[in-house]
Amino acid sequence: MSLISISPKELASRAVTALLGLALLNSANAQDDLENSSWQLVAIHSFNDSVFVPDKPENYLLRFRIENRLQVEADCNQAGATWEFDGESLSITALVTTRKLCNAPSLFNRYIMTLQQTESATRQTDTLILRSSNGVDWMEFEPYVFTPTF
Numbered sequence: 335m336s337l338i339s340i341s342p343k344e345l346a347s348r349a350v351t352a353l354l355g356l357a358l359l360n361s362a363n364a365q366d367d368l369e370n371s372s373w374q375l376v377a378i379h380s381f382n383d384s385v386f387v388p389d390k391p392e393n394y395l396l397r398f399r400i401e402n403r404l405q406v407e408a409d410c411n412q413a414g415a416t417w418e419f420d421g422e423s424l425s426i427t428a429l430v431t432t433r434k435l436c437n438a439p440s441l442f443n444r445y446i447m448t449l450q451q452t453e454s455a456t457r458q459t460d461t462l463i464l465r466s467s468n469g470v471d472w473m474e475f476e477p478y479v480f481t482p483t484f
Contacts, residue, residue, distance in 0.1 A: 367457055368462075370399070372397045372479075373395065373477060374392055374395050374475060375388050375391050375395075375441075375474075376475060376476050377473070378441060378444055379471065379472050381470045386444060388409075388441050392478070393408075394409065396462075402417050403416065404416065404426060408445050410435075410437070411431055411434050412432050413429060413431035413446065414429075414431075415427060422454055422456075423454055425452075425453070426450065448471045449464070451466035451467045451471065452465070453465065453466065461474065461475070461476060462475040463475075
């Protein structure tokens with residue numbers, strides 16, 4: 335059995351490299367948690383304990399696609415964006431949306447504004463919570479499964 339001698343400086347360097355590798359792996363795993371998942375809006379929670387529930391939740395969808403593409407259905411409008419998730423912090427950038435005038439009662443404006451302000455996410459098996467940067471507004475989603483109607 336041979337004994338390998340490593341200097342304290344080299345040992346510290348290897349430890350830092352290993353920790354960075356684990357951090358990148360955890361970030362990739364968090365990214366995988368959302369990638370290829372689809373969610374429908376359950377409710378938007380706001381100040382003064384206001385809760386906004388969509389009449390048709392299937393009209394308010396988030397689809398986290400590969401290559402950090404986000405597909406959004408917002409009532410009668412469509413939107414697209416990029417996304418990045420590290421397990422806690424969710425960044426949604428470059429949001430572009432159509433601006434049709436949806437029939438009342440529509441949550442389009444509130445939904446898109448809250449989505450643009452999203453800074454964190456918590457995912458559980460049956461729930462996705464997106465919290466806004468103002469610390470007050472948050473949205474609750476459930477998994478969306480397409481069910482064709484004939």
